[in-house]
Amino acid sequence: MKILTSQQMKQVDDTAIREYMMPSVLLMERAAMAIAVAGKKMLTFEGLSGVLICCGPGNNGGDGLAAARHFHEMGIPVRILLLAAPETFTHDTLANYHMALKWGLETEFYEDRKDQLEALENWQSGQFLIVDAILGTGLSRQVSGRAYNLIQWINRHPSPVLAVDIPSGIHGDTGKVMAIAVDATKTVSFGLPKVGNVCFPGAEYNGSLSVADIGLPPELLIKAPCVARRLSVADIIDLLPDRPRNAHKGTFGSLLVIAGSTGYTGAAIMAVRGALLSGTGLINIAVKESLNHIFEQTLWEAITTPLKEGEDGGFSAEGIKRMHEQKSRSQAVVAGPGWGSGKGWSEVLEGLLSQADCPMVLDADALNLLVGRLHWLKELKSPVIITPHPGEMARLTGMSIEAVNNNRLKTALEAAKQWGVHVVLKGAGTIIASPDGKAVINSTGNEGMAKAGSGDVLAGIVGSLLAQGMQAFQAAAVACWIHGKAGDVAADVIGKRSITAVDIINALPEVYRRLETREGFNENHAG
């Protein structure tokens, strides 16, 4: 599914209005009907007896005013709170304001007075639904003053909240919370989801997210430029490499994992286990000689290449030579998990990047080594995928973690373009960005996966799919989906709190089994 910026969505709306002769009030009417249908279900489900609709001056408020008519026609008591004077309304919002009056509805101005809100609280004995039509994709500045206070009141009130298009206060292009945002129970977005609906932190505020058809011409939606996409189960099934019946282990590629050091052997083991269970034919793990016995004993299915150690981490010159020989026999490399901070690893990394003759995943300590050495990524011969979490991304870019998180999509896209690598910016709603400007926002996974070792498993899955011949961007996006889904499957069985990286690994077979048997997964648009 496509994800649009506010501007891209507006372009679609404008083209529908100008070139497809769709009156803008008709689009608003369809949007309002979708809100009324969703709202009616919430009223029934929660046993509520009225709808309080909070309307801003823009078209988002117009959707709310039009929805008021539909609720009224359904016989549901409606109360309309206006945040701005009608003189400031957009054309269609004003039209719907007048229609609401003609339909016999009353409106009241939000005075920002305590007694007004106290009186509201007891309306319908407090049993009402709140419709948030304060701000939509036209949000352009920090929320302050009366709008801030009303949103604060909405968030404190026990009523369920239905957000129109996007929760008010979430920036449509970034997902950033503009000082405050409505914490919705459900959000109905129109046409296609906006970045703010799917990018965290904004995505957290949707509650459950659905996308309503408001009658925009299908061919316009198909042609519409988008800033990112979201992969469905069908996409994942489509993208996964075929497994021919007459395959041999060479068919499924050979992966070299360069990982682990004293204190961090677990990281290497988890990366290899993630890769093993993702279908690679042959896995070779390049490790320090002194640690070899650990891998021999724990990773029966992998081959180990014990290498002479360097003075401060990494390998000796002879060890590095052997590592390159092994690399030349591999279709993909995973480097970095559990390296530790020894300076010797920088030689290993520089060598890998200067002779990058197969696709490579750089994770964890390999990323820390790249800080201040991003020029090593210049003139890469093969695709490189980096998998930073926001902290690593902040160190790599020199931005603050807050700045990274406030614009995750743009940060990943710009880094990918500037450094010429594929970027997997981890965290809720992982962003996968390519150097040529493509992006995917991942929909799977849960907070239970925020545990040490989880990233190592992901690096292993990406490496495995690369070794099986997938293109770098697709391998990264599919791996993130599968990794997240394994976390979701694990959460279903043991709950989120207790999930460990090993549980994610153990859930991988079930994820692949369901994909292979095309067994349905519950799609969750809100991710």
Ligand SMILES: NC(=O)C1=CN([C@@H]2O[C@H](COP(=O)(O)OP(=O)(O)OC[C@H]3O[C@@H](n4cnc5c(N)ncnc54)[C@H](O)[C@@H]3O)[C@@H](O)[C@H]2O)[C@@H](O)CC1
């Ligand atoms: N034809 C269309 O374009 C359609 C638009 N639709 C709705 O229209 C919305 C977009 O409408 P608009 O572009 O009018 O934008 P909004 O309705 O989001 O509001 C923009 C207004 O809010 C003000 N504003 C911006 N930031 C503010 C802040 N922080 N605090 C207080 N006021 C602020 C602006 O000055 C402007 O007056 C969508 O989210 C969707 O709900 C739907 O009706 C479907 C069709």
Ligand SMILES: [K+]
């Ligand atoms: K809204």
